[in-house]
Amino acid sequence: MKKINGIIGCLLLITFAGCNKEISNNNGLTLYTNNPLNDTVWIKNIPGDAPIYKLADTICNNHVLLDSFDLTKDQVLNFGDSLEIDIHANSFSVSTNPGGGTGNSALTGFANIEILRLTTRGDFIKAYRPNNSFGYPLETASGFFIRVEKNGQELMLIPDSTVKIKYSDIQDPVTNMQVFYGRESVPIPTGAIDAAHTWVRDQDTSWIKTFINQSGNAYKKGYEINAKKLRWISAHRFLDSTVAKTNIYAILPPNFTNTNTQVFAVFDKSRTSLALMGDLTTRSFTTGNIHLRAKITLISISQIGPDFYLGTKVINDVGTVVNYSFTPVKQSLGQIIDYLNSL
């Protein structure tokens, strides 16, 4: 009996030896060395070929308004019924330093003008021109990018010349808006992102003139900006400086670094969008001067490889917690732009 048991045992052993346990080696992932998804490094000086630059160029609003005019004549260029550009004769010269000052001798002939209009918070985000002035949040009443070119050469306003921008705003005009100009790097970057950008208030701190025109039962309400410079022009005002402020930190998963992600804070009750800059030490995105008790929405836009990511985080009461974590999700470029347009 013992022998039989032994033999049966051997048979069973052989049988079970044939039962190979299923092998799975899914955990043995070999990483691609150059794949952007595996790049989790934060960089102090972001190179020009970083994904965020490509992302900015991709989502930048290219719907510019184009027209041409005679440099020697006073003209009013109408772009629809909500925007008028009054151009005075002999006001343009060759720009040797576009955006940096005014030229001296007026040019003649025809020039082309292109206008990019920034109306909503999303427009400022898409143009990567957040509403802040040296770190202080601004409330905007639209902004413009106006460029005049002749024969492929960008022109500038001669001293004491102005361009009047009369436009209807999406909100009722307020009286304490001021003219701001966008500061740009020198030389001007070719891409959408300009690390040096900030809105600089015009030396003339007077309030921008508003208007209300009635046409039948319809009213046109807006502002009249007398711009002394071309390129980035806006109507802004500082937010209430008496309110207590704080810094906020946006914390994203390790895949989202300062090389592939831009984070913005959009205010709920004012047309303000702020950029949160990457903080190398804390691997987070941060900005200051956020009003306590403000309701804001954090928005992250990322491009990792060919994929786009959008992250949002609604903060109803800034100040209770200063760090906010959220995880971007993969979205198409169209979905991201639609979302930004809805802001």
Added chain:
Amino acid sequence: MTDNQFDNFFRENLINHTAPVPEGLWEKIRPEKEKRPKGFFLRKINGTGLLLTALLVGSVIIGLLTYQHQSSVPATDAILNTSRTNSIQSTQTTSIKSGNNSTLNSRPANQPILQKNSKIEISDIPINQLVDNTESVSLKNQSVSVLKSIPFTLKETKVTGNEVISEFNEVLNKNQSTEYAQNLADGINYLSANIQPASLFFQTESYNSSTGKVQKSLASNGHDKFIKSSIIVCPTTRNRSGFNSDWSFELFASPDYAFKSVTNISAPQQYLAKKDSSEQMQVGYSAGIRIVKPLNDNWLLKTGLQYSQINQKFSHRNENEIKTTTVITSRAIVRAPGDTVHVTDTSTLQQIGYSIKTITNHYRSIDIPLTLGYQFGNENLTIGINAGVIFNITSWYQGELLDTSLTSVPMSKISNAIYKSNIGMGLYSSISIMKRINDNTHLFFEPYFRYNLSNMTNAQSTYKQRFQISGLAIGLRFDLNR
């Protein structure tokens, strides 16, 4: 009459009597000199003891299983007329012993000696006391059993009263003048008058109860030693005009190795090359049970049920695999000098790369084998050759394989589109080597090869695939009706 007169009478007259030895008898008798081989699980066993044990057990089984039939009692020095196969069986054991028996000697003259369940010792008993005229003693259901050391041999299986009388007459003719002869004559008269010629049949059912008495009687008279030294158990006499009534049961398991063959129909060559490189056959196994029906001493039929599993290692490099890892990060955020906040955040890290996915595919099936075998050898070692067919009942699959886009997909999702649930019939051939490990159990090793006649892929598949399987079945055969 001396003690040995009676014995000598039978010895002298019947000593040269012989009975035919059944065909195949000696093949069934295990030579005592044969020793069991030594092995790590087969211990050396005393052959004599094993043989005697087998004989004793066999005798009992024979008594249970035998039926009335022609018997043949071998002529030997001492004969126990309890053949396993012959129909002669005792219903009552009459032990005949030389020596005095006060009971018998003092018995009244008209008292019958042969009574049911009685024990009679007749060494000194006149022959007329063997039977009693005054009492109806039916020998039809009685037994004639063991005689001391007398070579009492029945010529035929069926012993009739006439034959006994005839034997007695021969003795009488040689002893006319003795008292013994007179007694013997009385016995003959009695037999002639009371016993029908064909009444000395011995019934099986009575034998069982009498066997023990025989043995007991023999033991008490010292005859058991003699019987032990000369006992022979007759082998099974098969009905040679019909089927062998033996059958066996096999239990086996087998490590298998499958050989894959693929034929392209319309699949891209790159796909087949990739598929072939991603699949590597591994050792599988089979297990099952079989019923073995011997047709005769050499030919046998086998059928049963078996489960087979072919294992296949599937390795595939999966590109752009994304691995998500939960990470906990800790940050020290300085909101203002002296105002540091430690932030612990749980998030996920995604990494991309390639992985070598290695799994084991299982191709499982349940089959019914039907084989015809020819075996030869001796009781101890048998070699057989088997061939037949295997009918697939059902097959199912588990694992992954490449689809035409070179992506690994679970086999369960597309197996219906590629593989059949029934792969049909296959051919089977094997060589078996079987070693007896005890009376009814054999250990066998059976290398085999299975050739599937049809493809396991269906008509929609862009390639044909089939497996041929070789293996080594190791199992036990249990003789269940020998």
